[in-house]
Amino acid sequence: MRLTAPALPDSPRARAPLAAATRRLAGYDGPVRVDLTGVDFPDSTGVHFLVGWQRQSRERRSTFRISGVRPHPAWVLAVCGVQELLLGTGDATALDPTAGT
Numbered sequence: 001m002r003l004t005a006p007a008l009p010d011s012p013r014a015r016a017p018l019a020a021a022t023r024r025l026a027g028y029d030g031p032v033r034v035d036l037t038g039v040d041f042p043d044s045t046g047v048h049f050l051v052g053w054q055r056q057s058r059e060r061r062s063t064f065r066i067s068g069v070r071p072h073p074a075w076v077l078a079v080c081g082v083q084e085l086l087l088g089t090g091d092a093t094a095l096d097p098t099a100g101t
Contacts, residue, residue: 014043014045014046015045018045018046018049021049021053022049022052022053022056025053025056025057026056028062029060029062030062031057031062031063031064031065032053032057032062032063032064032065033064033065033066033067034050034053034064034065034066034067035067035068036066036067036068036069036070036073037067037068037070038068039068039070039073040070040072040073041072041073041076042073042076042077044080047076047077047080047082050066050077050082050086051082051085051086054085054086066086066087069087074087
């Protein structure tokens, strides 16, 4: 299943489509790929859902992959302490979008 994350500016508007995606995943046993190409800033709501989807996939022994992660969202995931869990890498300093500015 491929999920494309919504590029919504605030949590209340993002919550409904993210919850709908969670319901879709509940009965799905195949591999999951989340496309974050359109996401400039994942807030705590988005991070919460990503971690939940990864956990659901792991419990079903399914593959979970995230693609299209821009540098700033990768940095946010690192700051939240979930970058290695979700992306398989733990070097937040290499992804800091403010480095060199």
